[in-house]
Amino acid sequence: MHENPPGWNGRDADPFTPELTERLAAIRARQPDAEPELVAEVVRAVLTTMSGDLTAKEMSLLSEVEELGRTIAIAKQEIAALKVDDITDAHIPFATDELDAIVQHTASATHNILTSCETLDEVAGSLSGETAAKLQDATTRIYEACSFQDITGQRITKVVGTLKTIEAKVAQIVNAFGEHSGAQSAVVAAPASEADLLNGPQLPHHAMDQSDIDKLLASFE
């Protein structure tokens, strides 16, 4: 037996025709968790089968249901217009490939810089006095600067992770509202406790610098 719709005042007998009642029962049996497509189907069925005099409250309810049906239809059209397949099949893979290429190119460039720097270090070792000190100081600065490659690599890895999350969310939305109804994305597992700590480099305005970390460590003493 079906439940009365919201706003139903029980004034008359059952407002659903036997045909509709049977149809609703079949839908409920087939899919206990109603998909938007099924909701829209029910809305259409209600609108086309209700008959007889309606009260103002029932008219308001019908109007709301009709609006709900239109909203669902518009949402479906908008999702279809997004060409989601382009996003998941082309745009995001292209972006991640480009980012991977950046990492490879910077790693290659850094390798070449370090090789040259090591040569300069050897030259510095063969010299003495102020010239040797200046040369070694310069190579030290180059080594320090080259650590950018590690930081940029980690930042790009974070961006790739974000893109993949967006890709999964888009697929989830399409599964829920788009043409490929039915499939549900896997629930993302909660990260392990140490994984919560691994956030990679922070943006400058969020990061603690070395002096902040020294103060924090000193607070343990």
Place this chain on the structure above:
Amino acid sequence: MSIDKSMNVLIVDDYKTMLRIIRNLLKQIEFHNVEEASDGAEALSKLRSGSFGLVISDWNMAPMTGLQLLQEVRADAKLKGMPFIMITAESKTENVVAAKQAGVSNYIVKPFNAETLRDKIEKVLGHA
């Protein structure tokens, strides 16, 4: 206090470039006996089979992270007193607190400079 710079130093990072940078910076401050490992598991194996006076490790590595390596070192009867410096891009308060609670000797945030590295090594080995 003079520091024995002939000791073996183990540097641990999954970025080969970073290993190379740290090795060169250590060389410039006269630490010439440097070995490398690309993750915590390889480092632990080397620590158990070798003789080291200092570990300088990244945090974010797989399959064993720097924090897990630190915990293993502190739980090992033979290694528990090993000076251990973490060099990582993880700079949140909770990271530093977790590392300290696990027994880290000092903590350097990337990007770092040679002076900071030298300063932390001297502090750690000065107290060892």
